[in-house]
Amino acid sequence: MNTLWPVALITFKEGIRNRALYGITLLALLFFIANFLISGMFMQEVGKVAIDIALSAVSLSGLLLVLFVGINLMAKDLDKKTIYMVLSRPISRSQYILGKFLGMALLIITTMVFLSVCAALSIQLIKMVYPNYFPRFSWPMILLALSFNTLSMILLSALAFFFASFTSTSFITLVLTVIVYIIGQSLSDVKALVDAPQTVGIHVSAATVKLVQLAYYLFPNLSVFNLKIQAAHSLFLPASYILWTVTYGLIYTALAITGAAIIFRLREFP
């Protein structure tokens, strides 16, 4: 802990002061203001639209945070050789990875809490103006959707760390992270399609089924963290789903960071 905390703290400070973060936050705030205007244009389902836009704005900001601030926090250490300064201290490579990741997780949580409060404010304002359009409304579901989104961003940043542990430039890390994000978001739908192709009248070869099944177990299923629809419609969610998803997110994150630490221990910095 003696060395983890300093690494985590400088990572957090470096991230929170990054100007890109201000840009991302500003974009989200603009979305929240736009939410007020856009929702008002729908004279039906105002509540659902408002919740959907607010949660999407937080999701998008979280994704931009991981891709454009988070990746740089580690990859820049390698690109710019800042890592020389860190690893020449009495810090092991595993401690470096863990400390960096803790700093990044802290940055994601801080930013997400701030944006979630803004999102909640924007929903509350719209609810006050159009009270009749929120017949089934649940703050706990919105809070859960925001928390799950935060967890998915922490998982994605763990994967970015994993890629950064063996790639040579931040660009490759960025590309790999984006690919995994896209696969992770669409994996459930693709699997559902290959599991029951007759429902849409297509034929899927056995090899494709195997490939999709392999991808399903290899890549993170990020869609399980997406609770926008459930929040917008205030749908019931069983406690087992919540527990399973949190456990899944934490285990996947732990595996990605452990993998990053193992690879990083073998790496050299010429």
Add this chain to the structure above:
Amino acid sequence: MIKLTNISKEFKEGIQAKKIKAIDDLVLEVQKGEVFGFLGPNGAGKSTTIKILVNLIRPDKGKALIMDRDVNDTAVRKHVGYLPENPYFYDYLTAEELLWFGGKTTGLSATAIKNRADELFQKVNLENARKRQLRTYSKGMLQRAGLALSLIHDPDVAILDEPMSGLDPLGRKMVGDVILELKARGKTIFFSSHILTDVERFCDRVGIIVAGRLRLVDRLDNLLVGNTKLEDVFLREVEKAGGGIEI
């Protein structure tokens, strides 16, 4: 204090992974309290040797020890201060936070860090810029901040890779004064430099490495007899090795 035994290191280069020998069977020992100048043309293997000493690179063969402990041992770096060549730090941190980081990771208390930072900022002449973010620093100022960071925990061994690089004459004098002060306090200093006049001023012994092989190690007073300058010795060794002259 520093012991390198039969160190060899190869790098793979290009698509065909052609092997390039960076260091070849390097044997070297630096005693406690000694100032050792490590010289060589560009690409001779100086920085590679230094990176092996701080465990950024692992040797293919041989052993590197500091204070009789393998450089793999994380704890040994509590006693080592390292200034990389052309240091680059976190853009949005202040120099004060950088030194806090250096102090914390070596187990210093908050008070000890503050006292030591006050002393070092004065020494490297960054007193007025200590609260500024490092992205606003010039190359020379970054070099000074790096020197302060490498010394925050008062290490027994200072490993400085081109410490004069990017510094104006005042900065060079400041680094020289710091090295001499460390020497007076019995610290061990291992530094590489292309500025031979500085090496002549501070070093007890020098080593000249060319194309990965250590060609000469000797005391300066043995080398600089009569009118012989270090530059003459350096050029002679490089030519003898057939490595061309690139200072």
